Amino acid sequence: xxxxxxxxxxxxxxxxxxxxxxxxxxxxxxxxxxxxxxxxxxxxxxxxxxxxxxxxxxxxxxxxxxxxxxxxxxxxxxxxxxxxxxxxxxxxxxxxxxxxxxxxxxxxxxxxxxxxxxxxxxxxxxxxxxxxxxxxxxxxxxxxxxxxxxxxxxxxxxxxxxxxxxxxxxxxxxxxxxxxxxxxxxxxxxxxxxxxxxxxxxxxxxxxxxxxxxxxxxxxxxxxxxxxxxxxxxxxxxxxxxxxxxxxxxxxxxxxxxxxxxxxxxxxxxxxxxxxxxxxxxxxxxxxxxxxxxxxxxxxxxxxxxxxxxxxxxxxxxxxxxxxxxxxxxxxxxxxxxxxxxxxxxxxxxxxxxxxxxxxxxxxxxxxxxxxxxxxxxxxxxxxxxxxxxxxxxxxxxxxxxxxxxxxxxxxxxxxxxxxxxxxxxxxxxxxxxxxxxxxxxxxxxxxxxxxxxxxxxxxxxxxxxxxxxxxxxxxxxxxxxxxxxxxxxxxxxxxxxxxxxxxxxxx
Numbered sequence: 001x002x003x004x005x006x007x008x009x010x011x012x013x014x015x016x017x018x019x020x021x022x023x024x025x026x027x028x029x030x031x032x033x034x035x036x037x038x039x040x041x042x043x044x045x046x047x048x049x050x051x052x053x054x055x056x057x058x059x060x061x062x063x064x065x066x067x068x069x070x071x072x073x074x075x076x077x078x079x080x081x082x083x084x085x086x087x088x089x090x091x092x093x094x095x096x097x098x099x100x101x102x103x104x105x106x107x108x109x110x111x112x113x114x115x116x117x118x119x120x121x122x123x124x125x126x127x128x129x130x131x132x133x134x135x136x137x138x139x140x141x142x143x144x145x146x147x148x149x150x151x152x153x154x155x156x157x158x159x160x161x162x163x164x165x166x167x168x169x170x171x172x173x174x175x176x177x178x179x180x181x182x183x184x185x186x187x188x189x190x191x192x193x194x195x196x197x198x199x200x201x202x203x204x205x206x207x208x209x210x211x212x213x214x215x216x217x218x219x220x221x222x223x224x225x226x227x228x229x230x231x232x233x234x235x236x237x238x239x240x241x242x243x244x245x246x247x248x249x250x251x252x253x254x255x256x257x258x259x260x261x262x263x264x265x266x267x268x269x270x271x272x273x274x275x276x277x278x279x280x281x282x283x284x285x286x287x288x289x290x291x292x293x294x295x296x297x298x299x300x301x302x303x304x305x306x307x308x309x310x311x312x313x314x315x316x317x318x319x320x321x322x323x324x325x326x327x328x329x330x331x332x333x334x335x336x337x338x339x340x341x342x343x344x345x346x347x348x349x350x351x352x353x354x355x356x357x358x359x360x361x362x363x364x365x366x367x368x369x370x371x372x373x374x375x376x377x378x379x380x381x382x383x384x385x386x387x388x389x390x391x392x393x394x395x396x397x398x399x400x401x402x403x404x405x406x407x408x409x410x411x412x413x414x415x416x417x418x419x420x421x422x423x424x425x426x427x428x429x430x431x432x433x434x435x436x437x438x439x440x441x442x443x444x445x446x447x448x449x450x451x452x453x454x455x456x457x458x459x460x461x462x463x464x465x466x467x468x469x470x471x472x473x474x475x476x477x478x479x480x481x482x483x484x485x486x487x488x489x490x491x492x493x494x495x496x497x498x499x500x501x502x503x504x505x506x507x508x
Contacts, residue, residue, distance in 0.1 A: 001283070002028065005122040007115040007135045009033035011043075011269050012255025013128025014098040015056065016276035021105035023284035029108045030122075032115035040091040041156035041189075041231055042182020043269040047085045053273055056097065063093050065181040071164040072331065073222070074323045078164075081328055082347040086163065086266075088182040094269075118250050124288070125251045126279070131241055133257035141253060142244025146307075148262065149314045150176075151204075151235035152192040155215070159226035161187040165331065166222055173197035173318050177219070178264065189228065190263055191215070194317045198235060208233050238262055238310065242303060246292045254279055259299045261306035264313050265335065271299060305335050308457035315466070325354045330495035334459050340373065340490035354494055373493035374486060378500070380475055381446025383427040385418050388493055389484050390477060390502040405429075405449070405477065405502050414449050416477070429477065431507075435467045442472055447499070451507060452480040458492060466497045475499035479507070 004020065006013045009031055017031045047066075050057045065088040072079045102108050116134045118125050127135035136143060166177040170193065178190040198204040206214055208230055216228050241260035246253045255272040275295060282291040312334040316327075329351075332338050344351040355373070359366055364377045364384075374388040391402045403418045414429040430442040431449045442448055450465040459466075462478060469476040477500040478492070489501045 001123040002026075003122050004029045004283075005115060005119065005125045006031045007125065007127050007133075008129035008255075008257075009095070009098075009110075010128060010130065010255065010272070011094060011098070012257075012272035012276050013126065014095065014102060015053075015273055016126060016128065016254060016280050017108050018098060018101050018105060019277060019280035020283060021102075021108045023280055025105075025107055027107060029105075030111050031102070031108055032111045032113060034112060034114040036112070038092040038095050041154060041186070042088050042180065043091050043094060044180055044266045045087050045089065045269055047087060049270045049273065050087060053277070056101070056273070060089065060093060060097060063183060064089050065183065067163040067180070069163070071162055072323075072328045073164055073166045079325055079328045079350075079353075081332055081343075081350045084163070086180075088163070088180045088188070090183045090186070093183070122250065124283070126254055127251055127257045128254045128276075129257055131239060131256040131260035133253070135251055136243075136253060136257050139248030139251045141246065141248055144242045144244075146240040146242070148238040148240065148310050149194065150192040150310075150317045151195050151198060151237055152190060152232075152263070153211075153215075153230060153235055154232040154263075155189040155191065155228045155230050156182075157187050157189060157223055157226050157228045158185055159187055159223040160185065161189075161222075166219075167316075167323060168218065169320065170197045170201055172200045173320065174316060175218075176313055176317055177222070179222075189219075192238075192313060192317055194314075195235070195237075197317070204235055240303070240307065240310070246296070247288075252279065252288070252291070259303060261303055262310035262313075264309040265302070265306035267302055267306065271302060274298075304455065304457050304460070305337075308336075308455075308459035309334050311463060312459050319470075325350070325357045326494065326496050329354045330497070333491050333495050336456070336458060339487050340494055341487045351494075358494060372486070373490045374501070376493075378475065380416060380427040380500075383416060383418055383425050383446070385416070385427075385500070388500045389486075389489060390416065390500050392502050392504055403500075413445070416447065432468050433464075433507075435464060435471065442474065445474060447475040447477055448472055449477045449479055449502075451504075452478055452482075458488065458497070462492060462497045469496070469498070477502055479504040481505050 004027055006017045017029050021029050067086055068084045069080050069082045070084055127133050129135055161179045161181060163180040168175040173194045175193045179187055181187045212228055212230055243258055246258050254275045261267055278295050279291045282288050362378060366376055377384060377386050385403050387402055390405050393406045403416055406415050414431055416427040427446040429447040429449050430445040433451060448468050450468050452461045453464055455461045465476050465478050476498050478498040479502055483503050484501055492498045
């Protein structure tokens, strides 16, 4: 290999070129980038990412903004939760730093034009030209595009905002504001809302200057009267991208060209830098095929994580109910990296408030001080259930002191009894396997039993359960083929995605 082309000088492409040029100084690397200005506002990274790429971020500390708490604001009230270790940085600062590093590599040549072909003089072409990659369209990568439901905009503002989520009630749904500081005098905003809600407000039809004015007016109190600048326009659904393969002939995909993930997961820049490092090392050692082998499994898990996060925020954008500590807890645990136990360890005061709210809303005192969600009593119709983890009559043996779920096959419903009840009292439930099921299926029911979905992510696994819970207003019992993990059950109950849990290998 003698000559390499890189399409795109974003974080993935520029960092890859810099690393490979240092590892293989005999190579000629042409870095194609037609833009003279840097797009975008700020990026977010966890501290561990800075620790991995120390040389890249050396000297930038004074231009970073750090936080270990996030605020969720609804109207004039707000809830703060801790346990974060996050850094915000201007995208222009990061890319300018990369350009300075590239200037130290005499074997990298900047080509100020867009690469839209595979010239024969190159042994390898690295497609780092983003989610809407031109180079990717020249090969066969088995590309799959998934459009999200909510529409979004990316903005910046001179307002000095904390890291936060702000929820604004619209006539039909909620406008969700993701905000974080990325420099001394600027913050990044990402807005998302259901397209039907935007249409009702007239926000989907304005031209760019008018929309900036409308949004500055809508967010006036949040921004202390400051202006906003749009970095994307118009409103559009987020496109998640998955490729069955990352190499076709000379072309190798990297960064967003290989995998574009929802902004709410905050992993885009981290994955781009990790891709760049892995590919540079794989090529330098003469084993370019190792790049996809090493990175695919990691990014696949990240894709599921991001999909779950996107789904959760899309549901929030359609929500019009009360917001409380449980909402913030659900936000924090929308990704599997957080759970009831981990948050209680890192932010005990916040989790105590979550539990107090759960107890108050149930109207029942806890069985003992410090009880976890799975041990809180709950009223199910005429039945007072003392434990939220339920045995079923399908099990070979039941666990003492647990409620028992029985399947009435001929009658077509389920019943719940509590072994701790003084008398034989039962609650009648309906089994629902489709959110589109007619309301007649649960008329007269005290609770709904819902099977889990076949995903590892808790949000996706309980998507049907949460939707049924919102639609019916009834307690929901999740039927799950996985043996109960008490921390996971506690997390799902505290996030108000389910109310009870039962292990069931398969529906009868």
